Amino acid sequence: MDNVIPLRLPSAPKDQPEPLWREAVGEQLRAERTDRKARIADVATRAGVAPQYLSELERGLKDPSSEVLSAVSGALGLSVLELTRRASHRLRPAPARAPRGPVCLAA
Numbered sequence: 001m002d003n004v005i006p007l008r009l010p011s012a013p014k015d016q017p018e019p020l021w022r023e024a025v026g027e028q029l030r031a032e033r034t035d036r037k038a039r040i041a042d043v044a045t046r047a048g049v050a051p052q053y054l055s056e057l058e059r060g061l062k063d064p065s066s067e068v069l070s071a072v073s074g075a076l077g078l079s080v081l082e083l084t085r086r087a088s089h090r091l092r093p094a095p096a097r098a099p100r101g102p103v104c105l106a107a
Helices: 021-035 040-047 050-060 066-075 080-091
Strands: none
Touching: 021 050, 021 066, 021 080, 040 050, 040 066, 050 066, 066 080
8 A cells, every 4th residue: 555646636836835915916016017118117106105115016025005005006097906806816826737657546
């Protein structure tokens, strides 16, 4: 019985931790801004935040308050709901890989 192979697939690779929420939001903010070809200074001005702070948000270094998130998403022409919906897709774990080698199925 020492050759039993577990039937459960690993849920996520062990070498990649799950991304943090602030990182997912930051990546999405940067993607939205660059898709619109907007400069960081222009979006920051419309949102009423410092360009350095917006840069830190985009790099996932700061956790924005709900007020700041609302201001920045509004400056990008998005609702908070739409921004967070798009950012949530970045949190999905990578699909589990099929086990390598022989697989034994028992009934």
